[in-house]
Amino acid sequence: MPSLIDIRRRIRSVRNTQQITKAMKMVSAAKLRRAQDRVIASRPYGAALRGLLADVAAAAGSDERVAAQPLLARRPEKRVQLVLITSDKGLAGAFNSNLTKAALRFAEEHQPAATDFLLIGRKGRDFFRKRGVPITGEHLGMAKVQYGDAAAIAKTLMERFRNEEIDAVYLLYNEFKSVMAQKVVLSRVLPMELPKKAEPLDFIFETAPLEMLAGLLPRYVEIELYRALLESAAAEHAARMTAMDAATSNASDMIDRLTLYMNRVRQASITKEIIEVVSGAAAAE
Numbered sequence: 001m002p003s004l005i006d007i008r009r010r011i012r013s014v015r016n017t018q019q020i021t022k023a024m025k026m027v028s029a030a031k032l033r034r035a036q037d038r039v040i041a042s043r044p045y046g047a048a049l050r051g052l053l054a055d056v057a058a059a060a061g062s063d064e065r066v067a068a069q070p071l072l073a074r075r076p077e078k079r080v081q082l083v084l085i086t087s088d089k090g091l092a093g094a095f096n097s098n099l100t101k102a103a104l105r106f107a108e109e110h111q112p113a114a115t116d117f118l119l120i121g122r123k124g125r126d127f128f129r130k131r132g133v134p135i136t137g138e139h140l141g142m143a144k145v146q147y148g149d150a151a152a153i154a155k156t157l158m159e160r161f162r163n164e165e166i167d168a169v170y171l172l173y174n175e176f177k178s179v180m181a182q183k184v185v186l187s188r189v190l191p192m193e194l195p196k197k198a199e200p201l202d203f204i205f206e207t208a209p210l211e212m213l214a215g216l217l218p219r220y221v222e223i224e225l226y227r228a229l230l231e232s233a234a235a236e237h238a239a240r241m242t243a244m245d246a247a248t249s250n251a252s253d254m255i256d257r258l259t260l261y262m263n264r265v266r267q268a269s270i271t272k273e274i275i276e277v278v279s280g281a282a283a284a285e
Helices: 004-059 064-068 095-109 122-129 147-162 209-284
Strands: 079-085 114-120 135-139 168-176 182-190
Touching: 004 168, 004 209, 079 095, 079 122, 079 147, 079 209, 095 114, 095 122, 095 168, 095 182, 095 209, 114 122, 114 147, 122 135, 135 147, 147 182, 147 209, 168 209, 182 209
Parallel strands: 079 114, 079 168, 114 135
Antiparallel strands: 168 182
């Protein structure tokens, strides 16, 4: 049976951990508000760009040169590029482990095609460095991502696709659904699949639709990557806030159990001392 000093030391240690987890929860909650605002603001822009792309693609649909656009080229997938977006820090529950498991499953399902990994985030980088997979790029410190950072990465991916170094590009990330829910999303960004327009067009384009299409396709890839980074950042803060809230509650439960146990040990110790005193007095008589 542990002594009272050991139990008090354990309670003090758990209480200190509880203060840390509570502070981390509050920090993540503050960061989540800003990240959530950025995600919500980016979604209408992405939807509007997809609608514009559908209009332009419908207008240029009769042009045979549309199929010759480099970013629309479809080839047998002999080598694919997987862009894995994880976090730089841990203590976020299953946020990173779900992604790494999905990445391993993706590589297995796409065999015999070779899978190149572009790793965004320290946790994914550290995980796959130990497994000897082909890594074509590493990007850390992307929690406060700017559009220029995403555009630079997208430009590299598009250049490799145009040069036929890779045959497809996939994004794997956590999409922000709510504070309690994040969804692992796997989406293909290259080769692009033009959205369909059901209604007939009644637009007059000043610039040739094919020329507009050639300018919109790279921008669409950049926006998709940028939006994935924003979604991942918001999902990370939500996952960490949820994990730290659960840790704080578990610490409270542990403190209650240890306090109850300490009181029982102290009561047993006092009872034992009383029995010894009474027994000693009885023996003296």
